[in-house]
Amino acid sequence: MTQWIDACAKDDVAEEDVIRFDHAGRTFAIYRSPDDKFYATDGLCTHEKIHLADGLVMDNIIECPKHNGRFDYTTGVAKGAPVCVNLKTYPIKLEGTRVFINIA
Amino acid sequence: MVIVGGGMAAARACINLRANDYAGTITLVSEETLLPYDRPPLSKASIVDEAAHAPVLLLDDSIVASLKVDLRLGHPATAINRADQSITLSDGSTIAYAKLLLATGAKPRKLNCPGGEHALTLRDHKDTVVLRQKFGPGKKIVVIGGGFIGLELASSASKLGCTVTLIEAQPRILMRGVPEAIAKIVHDAHVAAGVTMIIGTGISHITESAVHLTDGRIIAADTVIAGIGASPEIKLAADAGLAIENGIACNAQMQTSDPNIYAAGDCASFPHQQMEGKRIRLEAWRSAQEQAATAAVNMLGGDKAHTNVPWFWSDQYDLSLQIAGSAELGPNTITRIPAEGALVLFHMADDGTIKGVSGIGLGNSIGRDVKIAEILIAKSTRPSPEILADASQPLRALLKG
Ligand SMILES: Cc1cc2nc3c(=O)[nH]c(=O)nc-3n(C[C@H](O)[C@H](O)[C@H](O)COP(=O)(O)OP(=O)(O)OC[C@H]3O[C@@H](n4cnc5c(N)ncnc54)[C@H](O)[C@@H]3O)c2cc1C
Ligand code: FES
Numbered sequence: 001m002t003q004w005i006d007a008c009a010k011d012d013v014a015e016e017d018v019i020r021f022d023h024a025g026r027t028f029a030i031y032r033s034p035d036d037k038f039y040a041t042d043g044l045c046t047h048e049k050i051h052l053a054d055g056l057v058m059d060n061i062i063e064c065p066k067h068n069g070r071f072d073y074t075t076g077v078a079k080g081a082p083v084c085v086n087l088k089t090y091p092i093k094l095e096g097t098r099v100f101i102n103i104a
Numbered sequence: 105m106v107i108v109g110g111g112m113a114a115a116r117a118c119i120n121l122r123a124n125d126y127a128g129t130i131t132l133v134s135e136e137t138l139l140p141y142d143r144p145p146l147s148k149a150s151i152v153d154e155a156a157h158a159p160v161l162l163l164d165d166s167i168v169a170s171l172k173v174d175l176r177l178g179h180p181a182t183a184i185n186r187a188d189q190s191i192t193l194s195d196g197s198t199i200a201y202a203k204l205l206l207a208t209g210a211k212p213r214k215l216n217c218p219g220g221e222h223a224l225t226l227r228d229h230k231d232t233v234v235l236r237q238k239f240g241p242g243k244k245i246v247v248i249g250g251g252f253i254g255l256e257l258a259s260s261a262s263k264l265g266c267t268v269t270l271i272e273a274q275p276r277i278l279m280r281g282v283p284e285a286i287a288k289i290v291h292d293a294h295v296a297a298g299v300t301m302i303i304g305t306g307i308s309h310i311t312e313s314a315v316h317l318t319d320g321r322i323i324a325a326d327t328v329i330a331g332i333g334a335s336p337e338i339k340l341a342a343d344a345g346l347a348i349e350n351g352i353a354c355n356a357q358m359q360t361s362d363p364n365i366y367a368a369g370d371c372a373s374f375p376h377q378q379m380e381g382k383r384i385r386l387e388a389w390r391s392a393q394e395q396a397a398t399a400a401v402n403m404l405g406g407d408k409a410h411t412n413v414p415w416f417w418s419d420q421y422d423l424s425l426q427i428a429g430s431a432e433l434g435p436n437t438i439t440r441i442p443a444e445g446a447l448v449l450f451h452m453a454d455d456g457t458i459k460g461v462s463g464i465g466l467g468n469s470i471g472r473d474v475k476i477a478e479i480l481i482a483k484s485t486r487p488s489p490e491i492l493a494d495a496s497q498p499l500r501a502l503l504k505g
Contacts, residue, residue, distance in 0.1 A: 017500075054468035056475045056500075065471020066424070067417065068390060081116065081393050082142075 003104040009097050013038070018062060018073075020053035023103065028090065029053045030099060031073045033060060038092045039073050040101045046078065046085035105403060106191060106199055108181045108340065109207030110134025111143065112392040113369030113399075115162035117205050118173050120400035130173045131199055133191070135180035138229060139163055144389055146232040147256040148419055151239065152263045159229045184344035186362055203364055203403040206341055206352055207396065210334035210370035210387055215248065219310030223330035226253055238327040241265035246315045246325040248307060250277030252418045254331025255290060259420040262297045269300040269323050271315065276303060283431055283449050285439075286464045293421050334387060336371045349373055351385040356409040358399040366403055368395035377411045378459075378481065379430055388416040413482050425464045426471065428478040434459035438492045443469040450477060456486040473499055 007021045013032040020043055021028045027043030029052045041062075045052055050066040057063075062073045069083030076087040091102040105121055105128065107114045118130055134140070141159035149156035168175060176193065183192040190200045212225035224234060235257070239245065243266045247254045250272030258270045270277075278287040294301055306318040315323045336351035347353040347361035351373035358366050358374060369392035373385035386392075391414055398410040415428045434451025442448055446465025453459050461477035463470035476499040480487050487502045 050468060054471055056472050063475060065468040065475070068415070068475070081119075 002102050004093065004100040004102050007040070007099050007101045010038070010094065010099055011097070013099070016057050016059075018053050018055070018057050020051055021101070026103065027051065028101060028103070029062070029073070030092075030101065031057060031062065033057075033074065037074075038094065038099050040090040040092050041071070041073050041076055041087040045069055045083065046087060047083045052087075105130050105203050105205070106201035107132045107205045107207060108134075108191065109205075109209060109369070109371075110136045110138070110140045110177065111207060111209050111369065112140070112162060112389060113207035113209070113396040114205070115140040116393045116396035117207060117368065117400050118163065118171050119167075120397045121404065122171050124401060124404050124406075126400075126404055128202075130171070131176060131201075132173050133176045133179070133181050133193060133199070135178070135194075136228060137178040139165070139168070139175070139177070141229060142389075143227075146229065147226060147253055147260060150229075150232050151236055151257075151260040157236070181340055184340060184346075184365070186344055186365075189364060201364070203366065205396075205399055205403065206360070206365065206367040206371060207369045207392075208337035208340060208371045210336050212253075212330065213333045213335055215307070215310070215330045215332065217307045217309055220330070222310045222312060223248060223328045225330055226257065227334070235327075235329070239264045239266050242267060244324050244326045245269070246271065246323050246328045247331060248315070248328065249331035249333070250274070250301075250303070251280070251331055251333060252278075254329070255294070255420055256418060257329055257331060258294060258299050259297070262294075262299050263421075268298070269302060269315075269325075270294065271302045271305060271307065271317070271323070273306045274304070277301075281427065281431060282425075283437070283451075283462050285449065286425065286447060286462050289445075289447060289464050290420060290423065290425065293423055297421055334370065336373075336385060338371060341365075341367070341371075349383060353383070356411075357402045357407060358395055358410055359402060366399040368392065368399040374410060376414075377409065378413060378484070380433065384414070386414050386416075388414060390415050411482075413478050415478060422466050423464055424467060424470065425462075426474040427460070427462045428474055429458075429460035429481040431460040431462055438489050440473065440493055440495050442473055442495050446470050448473045448477075450487075450492050452489070456489075457484055458487055458492075476500060476503060479503060 016034045018031045029043045031039040045064040054065040070079035076089040140162040179193040179195045181191045190198045245261045245266045247258045247270045308316045341352040352367040354374040370387045394412040401408045418425045431451045436452040438450040440448040446469040448463040451460035463474045
């Protein structure tokens, strides 16, 4: 099932940055990569449920603000200690100035 | 390869040896009976959160199997026989090594005042199980020592409804390595939570039911805990004649004075490039991981100097504290206030180079700024003081150029 949700405006996310998006009791992180592509993952670190949107984006990596766990936000893959469980990723589509995320 | 120790550094060494394509045998010798587990939760979630009572394993059975690690749990190593490159365990068995890694950690210092034996300490999971039974609503807990472990235990005890008194002999808490302005925020959080903070007062003696202070006051106690620091576990190394200097003395490659023996984690000291070549020993979770990674590369014939910027965090109540680099080397302070109640201090050398950062705030309010500062410290840059001080300007801009 697809469920496209209007998450934010493109301009809400700076290049090489991330914002938090909450919807229906769930929390997501929406990223804009240095090459101007958009990505979405679960909002919470798989280590201790910390909001990743407070972390730092470097290239394709989001680093958790709590213990520096790293994920590739384009694939969700955990990049080593202390995180070992991958992040769930979600499809994104762009329409005009808006960013939609498929949370189904 | 043989690894002595059952903590973070030992676990990460196993993982890193395999990650660097080492296919031979790895034997891990730990005096603990548990598989290697994470220590930071022991003073935090493992005490207050029933769901987190079980140890958080760093290597579980499936990881041990996939890494093909030969585990020898429950028997400490008692001697290193350098001449024939082997170690002896307490059960009398011996294990030969080509390269040996000492990851023996640190052990809590004991109080040496009369009655000091009444004070409990915290280092391993067994200690946490004991403390958990002592904590509960109305229980009178006296914590001696205003360092991180003492403060985290005071926070956990107070969350569980205990009546907590914390005693620090120095003029303030967190004298070592934490700037005064940040220590004050921590202090105030404890006071707000109802902890009685007795600062600048020493201990005369301890009885089964009370702590007697040097100024004559008597503090009733159901349980006394000492959190007065830890000393590196060096006995094995010292007995084998390895150089010791505030820990097992290593070079920047984490190699001891015996070229076939390396050390990593809380037990090891090494000269650090960012610290102007000064020999340091860290008691920090991420550093233990990083030192083990460096040691693993070099045990396999590499020549990698350990240059990672030291980084540390602590959680108390809803506050998160993070420190990176060295406050000591940066006498000039620049202050940034990223959010209400949060504070980030940059420690700058006279020539404008950033040397350290210390931050505190609710939740994750300071993580990103501390991370960016850490990257700047690693690169020895001279960031714009105006941008550092102005929270309306993102620090990210400093990473470019
Ligand atoms: C309660 C607590 C809370 C902490 N909180 C934080 C925190 O919030 N942030 C942070 O950055 N750091 C924290 N730390 C510090 C961090 O946990 C340590 O830096 C880290 O555990 C060091 O890892 P290590 O492998 O060097 O030593 P350890 O984890 O101490 O492991 C040493 C191991 O070696 C074994 N051993 C010792 N001698 C022998 C021998 N002769 N033979 C066999 N085995 C032996 C020990 O039994 C132990 O298993 C905390 C530490 C504690 C105790
Ligand atoms: S909570 Fe994200 S790394 Fe620990």
